[in-house]
Every structure is written in C-alpha cells, then in structure tokens.
Amino acid sequence: MTSIGLAQIAIVLIAVVVAAIPLGGYIARVLAGERTLLSPALSPVERAFYRLAGVDPAREQSWLSYTMAMLAFSVVGFASLYALQRLQAYLPLNPQGFGGVPADLAFNTSMSFVTNTNWQNYSGESTMSHLTQMLGLTVHNFVSAATGLAMAFALVRGLSRAESPTIGNFWVDLTRSTLYVLLPISIVVALALVALGVPQTLQASIDATTLEGAKQTIAIGPMASQEAIKELGTNGGGFFNANSSHPFESPNALSNMLEIWALLVIPFATAFAFGRAVLDFRQGRAIAITMMIVLVAGVLVAYWAEAGGNALLTAIGVDPSPGNMEGKEVRFGPAMSALFAAATTGTSCGAVNAMHDSFMPLGGLVPLFNMLMGSIAPGGVGAGLYGFLVLAIIAVFVAGLMVGRTPEYLGKKIEAREMKLAMLAVLIYPLSVLGFTAVSVMLETGLASLNNAGPHGLSEILYAFASATDNNGSAFAGLTGNTLWYNTTLGAAMLLGRFAFVIPVLAIAGSFAAKKKVAASVGTFPTHGPLFIGLLIGVIVILYLLQYFPAIALGPIVEHFALLAGKTF
C-alpha cells in the first residue's frame, strides 16, 4: 500500500460524497413529483409518455397494484429482449452478421438485464449485434435501474406517509427516474468519456496492419453511450468481454476514476434523498455513513491484499513491489483495481476493470463478501436503499428486543407482519446462493465449467451464484457460464434475487404506509446517531458472517493459508 494509492482512493470517494448530497436533494424532488430545473424541457415528453401509455399520473396505486405494474413491465421487457436476441440475424445494424442468440443464452441474458444484473455469459464483441446492444441492452440498463429507484421510493413513501392506502404510481416513478435522473447524467458522462478516449461509432471493427506486418482486427462500436449508463445505472454489462479493463471502455486513469464515481454516485445520493423525503437529513446521513464505512473497510482489505503481490510468484523471482499484476492493467495498478472491485460489488454494478478471478484469495474475498451481504454498501440504484432499509428495520427490531420495547422506525411501529416479511426477504439470498452452489458442486456438469482447481474452484461457483442472486453481474470469469446448466440456474438465481426480495419489500411498504405515525418519545431509539450506525454494522456483520462463514472458509480462506504454505492446485 502506498500513500499515492490511498490518495487516489480518497480523491474518488470525496468526489462521490460532494456530488451525492446535492444530487440526493434533486432525486428526492424528482420522485416527489416536484418541478425541477429540467422540467421545462422534459415535462412535455413526460406528459406524452403518460398519454400514450394511458396512465393517469395523478392516480396512485396500492402496494399490490404497484407490484403488479412492476411485474408486468419486467415480463414485457424480458419477452421483448428475448425476441430481439433470437431474431437479431434478421434485423438491421448487424454489421458482423451474427446469428440469433441460442435459447438458453438468450434466456440468461434477458433475465440478466431485466433484473439489473448484467451477468454476461456471452462475449459482447462476438455475439451481440449493434442493434441488440442498443435496443436491448442499453434500454434495460436504463429501465432496470429506474425500476430499482422506483421501488426504493415506494418503500420510502411507506415510511414517510401515515394512514395512506397508496405508495405512489409505478409508471410515474419509472418515467421520472429515467427522464430526470438517469438520462441527463448519462449524456454528460457519455460525452466526457468520449473526450477521454472511449469510442462512439456505428462502425464494427477496424482492420490494422501492425508494425510487424500482422493483421489486427479491432472491435469497436457505440460504447461511450452504453458505458455511461452501465456505471450510472449500476448495471455493469460491458460492451466487450473484458468490460472496463478493455482499453476502449476505459482508456486511462481519469476515465477509470470517472467510471468509479459514476457507479457510486447515485446509490449514495439515494441515501441522502431518503433523508430529504422523510424530512430528516440526519436519517439519510446515518445510512450513507454506514454504507461508506462498510465500503471503505472492503477497499482497504482488497488494496492491502493486492498491493503485496503473489508470494508464490515472488518466490520464483517476480518483483512484488507493483502488486499482484495478473489480470490487472498497468494504467490502473492495484489501488484503482481494488477500489473498482469493492465499488462494483458494494453496488450491484458488476463492471470490472481487473479480473477478480486472479485477485489474491483475500483480495477476491472482498468482492465476494460484498455481494453475499447483498451489495448494500452503497448498493445498486434503488436496490441499495431498499436493501439497507430492510437491514435498518432488523437492526431496530434487535434494539427493541434488547430493551423490551415495541421497536419503531421513523415513527412506524415494527410488528410481526413487517418482521416476517423482512426475514423472508433476507433469507432468499442464502437459500439461492448456498442452495445452487451446493447442487452445482455435486454435479459433473457443474464442475466441468471450472477454470481453477482446489478451493479456488469452489470460490468460482460460489461467486457466480452470489453475483446472480445479488443482481451484481461481476464474475470469477474463469468459470464457463455459457452452458445449459449455468445459463438456466444463474437465470433462476437472478429471478429469485430480484423479485423474491422486492415483493416482500413492497408489501412492507404497503403495510407501513397504512400505519399511524407515533410521535417520538424519550424511549424512542434514535436512528440517526453513531449508536445506530454501530448497531447497523453489527447486525450486518453478524447476519452475513453467520450465514456464509462455512462457505467462505472452504473457499478463499483455505486458499489464503494454502498459498502461505506454498501450495498450488
């Protein structure tokens, strides 16, 4: 670890916080339906959307119809994306002449993009036509993130309203999130990325003759526009197989920093937006600080692990001072690779600028554990906030048990129904991650996909299902995911991780909205101070360490000690 590396990390995180506070205020105004700076330009478009869709923006929905609308939108999105991939051979803007995408891969990819996962079992440059990249993948990068933001605000409304039968209108939240938040920031970031060297062209490839006279075919495309929303929407699906480590997706240190900033800024802003929506800045600040503590702890562990180099290679004569460089780019180095890894898994982004599979055992444990915690530090767009609020509810409940008082959060009594729903949501993750992993390691077809043997092999499978369930999308990419088994099971894990989690969350929103607000008294546990932050971190650590310790002990932790003992697999 060097002071320059730490300074690089600090610069990015400070820039995130500085932008997130005002952006949070803006997001809160957008989702409260208020007028904003962009309203004169955008409200005609917005009204046209409602008119064509037959939506009355003034009519709010109960939690059940809100959920139904969200599900209907996801089903239609899934079906259209599936059809687009299967039929791309017959559609325009296919300069390389790719055939239709096979059924199981198209299923996996559609599920992946509709759930904001962006797990990629395909290699972009050799599978997807420009039309599919634009009409299919870019669109879902926007709307799946907007859906996340909508659901988070449905829960926030549940907490901020009293005795209300409704929690907002899904179509309005979806439209306003896309038009007012995601699209304008994407335009700015996309153009900044082009200025830094990210290509944006409809050409398919460039033929070059290298200095030594060999032919080099360089794949290219309209990638800056996709790159921007890939990070801002915490999607993570790269234009290319190598994602943001590809020099076209991120040509230099500045583009790298901009991308990390972009993937962190909306999730942090959402925490501040929550504070504004419940009319108490301190509530949002407490959540944001907790997120930052968990994030920074992960960054430091990963940076420490990567900066030391690989002892097995040092032993045979490799200079350890630049750190573990296998699977890393020279222009990024270990500090920015570690920050990217922790940020992309602390959010549900899943873009990578280095190969996590080649990280040191404890360096790779950080992104893995971030995802096992459900990517909550600071979480995906929207998904981070609602995931965190569920944990806050559990933390308040634990505090209530300790003092023998009915727990309340923001004036809402937490009763049996909400706790049952919160536990239901939280238990889906280990069920999916550990269940699918256990079955995969017992099957021939599951093990045939491995790229690494020994404990690292278990880590590859565990990482895959953690990533899918968590809707992250990053990978220990040595695992061959494009098989019938993994296409299907990973698709199912994404489905569970998104919808089996969020339906209970929306039910909690409905249940809270209907409740009275109790006035705070001296007995009320304050949820904005250091005590609450400490309790929240305690709950997170205990909850997830208990659930996953046996699995991570057999994977990364065993590998760490094997490496120290000089053992290879």
Added chain:
Amino acid sequence: MLSQLRPAIVMIVLFTALTGLAYPLAITGVAQFVMPTQANGNIIERDGAVVGSTLIGQNFATDRYFHGRPSATTGPDPADPSKTTDAPYNASNSMGSNLGPTSKKLVDRVNAAIEAEFAAGRIDVVAADAVTTSASGLDPHISPQFALAQAPAVAKARSLSEAQVRALVEANAEGRVLGVIGEPRVNVLLLNMALDRLN
C-alpha cells in the same frame, strides 16, 4: 396485471425509442462531429496505412521491437474452427487468463516466462508486468522498469547505443497526472514507432 399490460408494452416501446435509439445516436452524432479522433478509437496511421490504435496493445515478437505484456486472448483455431487457440492481442476477443493466485498453471507459466527472459539475457530483476497477463489481454502499456530492462536487447538488434534506446524510453514514459492520478507507464506501440523513426 392485465390492465397493466398496455402501459407496460407502450412504455417499453417508448423507452426503446428514447434510450435505445435517440440517446446512443445523438451521442454518436455529437461525438463524431466534435471529437472524431476519440470517437473513432484513436486510430494511428503511418504512410497512409492504419497501424493500429494508440489505446490497443499489439503483439511484438521480434527483438527489433519492445515487447508488450503477455496476453491471454485466444482466437479460432485455423485447423479446426470449433476450437480456440492462443492468439495474443486479438482485439476482437478481449480476455484475461482468469487463473487464480494458487493456480499451478499460473505459477508454471510465469516460471517459463522468467526462464525465457533470463535466457535472452534481457532482465536481472523481473518486472511484475513482464510475466503476468493483463485483464483485457490488450494492455497497451508496460511499466518503465520492464521497458528499460528490454533496452539492451533492442539496442543490439538495431545496432543502436544502449544510451540512445534508454533515452527514448525515458522520453516516452508517462507519469501521474498532478503526481497522484494514474500509474507510471510506457505505451509500447508509440515507443516502437519512435524507435522506427530513430533508424
């Protein structure tokens, strides 16, 4: 749910038009008009022929040029297109090795690379980037340490003085922005083109 079907379909169509067509095409238009060099991939030409992109590494095999990092990219096997074979710096199939830190394959591969470097008499301390594959397989850069280590061999192959070649490396080395942002590096393609101009 059925009553939600119409808004669902209409919204998908509208957002497809807006974010899937209008947005990327507008960005393409602006980028092509204002920043054509960047938007088209920083292509570099020599004598009117495209030799590559300054951002994308290429494979150098002879002693006359500085070498880039090992690359894990593959391409279709010419003998059997259903299989793949090693194809370093294949810029239409980016990938890393994805070998884990305790992988025997990794240690063996690095060991072989180190022995080859020693056998060529090029290196006394092995720079980490000289024997490890990058994440994309297309890394355009190497560390100044690795570039300087190659200087004697390149100088010999080109009948130049070692000092001349070392000076060229120093001149092509890029540092950190404001002393903080980025890592010290040398762009191999640009360095090799400068080398060609020297002769």
